Amino acid sequence: MDFDPSPVQRARCAEIGAAVSERFADHVTSADPESARLAWKDAADIGLTGLCLPEEYGGAGLGALDTALALEAFGRSCPDMGLVFGVAAHLLSCAVPVREFGTEAALGLLSGMAAGELIAGNAMTEDEAGSDISRIRTTATRRGGGYVLDGEKSFVSNAPIADVYVTYAVTDASAGFLGVSAFAVPRELSGVEVGPPLQKAGLQGCLAARVRFDGCEVPAEFMLGEEGSGAAIFQHSMAWERGCLFAGYLGLMERQLEECVNRVKQRRQFGRRIADFQAVSHRIARMRQRLEGARLLLYRACWLLEQGRTDVRAIALSKTAVSEAAVANSLDAMQLFGSAGYLADHGIEQQLRDCLPTTIFSGTTEIQLELIARESGL
Template sequence: MNFDLTDDQRKRYDEVFDGVRESLGAPSGPGAGAGGFTRDRWKEAARLGLVGLCIPGEYGGGGLGALDTALSLEAFGRGCPDTGLVFAVSAHLLACAVPIRDFAGEQVRADLLGGLASGELIAANAMTEDEAGSDVGTLATVAVRDGDDYVLDGEKSFASNAPVADVLVTYATTDPKAGYLGLTAFAGRTGRPGVTVGEPFDKMGLHGCQAGRVTFTGYRIPSSHLLGAEGTGAAVFQHSMGWERACLFAGYLGLMDRQLDACVEHARQRRQFGRHLGGFQAVSHRIAAMKQRLEAARLLLYRACWLLDQQRDHTLAVALAKVAASEAAVANSLDAVQIFGGSGFRTETGIEQHLRDSIPSTIFSGTSEVQRELVARELGL
């Protein structure tokens, strides 16, 4: 059992971290990460190769596996104070490019993957509906076959990247009587008749990733744009979620690394009652607990990605990693605010932004409750 990264992995991590820190902002600072999405910052992430990490090289991507993709996203999250941008890139890549890569026909792959890898195209995953969040087997959006096309009608309630997206990966019911076996996945373009994207939501955090509603009204998608076969949408979605749950949360590992560095530095410099904060056990033990959560999450996440790369059963490992990383991010962010005290509550330090960016991590990509249910099922309960 070898816990070392290879020389190539270390080099890639360092190159991504240095490039991100130089071009997308210092790791900390006043109001870090509080801004919104900009095309210029997206293009910069694309220049660094981040929007195409696991897209095959023949389409201009990095051709990386799950673990190497996660390591690059971890370096991205550590070097970039805009966790919303890290999330936006990860959603584009893992929830959209991955199912197109693995399930689209060659014509669609050729049409879309090059633009997704270069950053010319931005992708959004439109799955969630008002009455179908965790319960994705009850989609109200329907797709009806009409000749060589499918006609979609319905509304998606929360699609990350949608307000700026050029490509939509979406899911609809093609056989209402078949339950989750009646779902079908599609890849379509925005800016065509029948698709309307709403205004960006006002959100607690992740401001660098715009999200909004998507409404389909007689939206026609050629049958050639199916991802997989009709009725296999649930399998396509679970495949993409395996990649997302395993790799996306590496960005939060990076955030926690950056956060921990800030807390250690603050505890060394800040003095109260004639002593440095780090000299108080209440503070030093809190920081030790932050490190413990981070490293435990890191090991679980790396193992989940390794299993994914080995094409071995990864359901249990991915669920454990997702819970560990997301809940560690929230707990560590709460601790960071406490360690910084009043200054941690103020937006200018960027510390409270960590918490607001971390809170949704236990909700998206399957809630903590859903992940624990998956764990229980894998254990035979």
């Protein structure tokens, strides 16, 4: 086992961190679609929108672990976790399945996706279907040389600014999991209706909305994989998302911990630094323990994925550890900053709100625990 990043990995992460710090030094999170696209352009110029896409399409051709390391550097240096999340979702839950299962027509979208010129949204979640893909109600009816999509997705990340939606629909209601198919749907097609941006507690830099398909005619060449393979494609994309996306939160936790250490060394009460109180120093120690433990689990999950070994248990362990550590550390950071942490001045309250949904999206913590239990022989 080698726990030391290679010189190439270190150099790449340092370069990304420096570029992100420079580009986003004065960045202000905005819900305005035009401003949001400008932020995406900056991320694309650094190469973040094409990390694991093939070089022939303008990507960097990185594996899962190197992609995770790059996203960790992004999360550490970027103050807008919503943007980090949005870019990672575009890359992992949308571009990856297009890369793996797209026809020639769908693959034609990859160059634009790698360059950040085409932003992608993952349109899977419905009001009655989240982790349970068998409950989706959106249908895709074969007609002529394509499919007609009808249905509504309740939460689509990047939807207000997206140019293409990777979505899932039922093509054969009698076939269960084998009756779901996947599509890459260009927004320009007739019948694609995008609702207003959803109001969220956090991740404000990632605009989200409902998306409705109303008699949307999608050419057959935009189907991903074979008809009926949607569930398998979704699970493949989730392996990459659960494995790599959460590296951005490792970066956030690293930055947060550094801010907390500086705070407790400077803040004085009762004539001494609060860092000298054991209750404070032990809280810092536990924050470090959670971060380092979660990091090891994530690196292992991504390394296995990179070796072609999609280990469901390793990915679920990683996702659970990172998400729970992110929430717990943010609560600790709030306590260490006290009333100052509750104000917007230091960004601690924003970090907490950005971390809260980690135990929900990409499969809830409860779903991950079920996967771990099942893969443990229960």
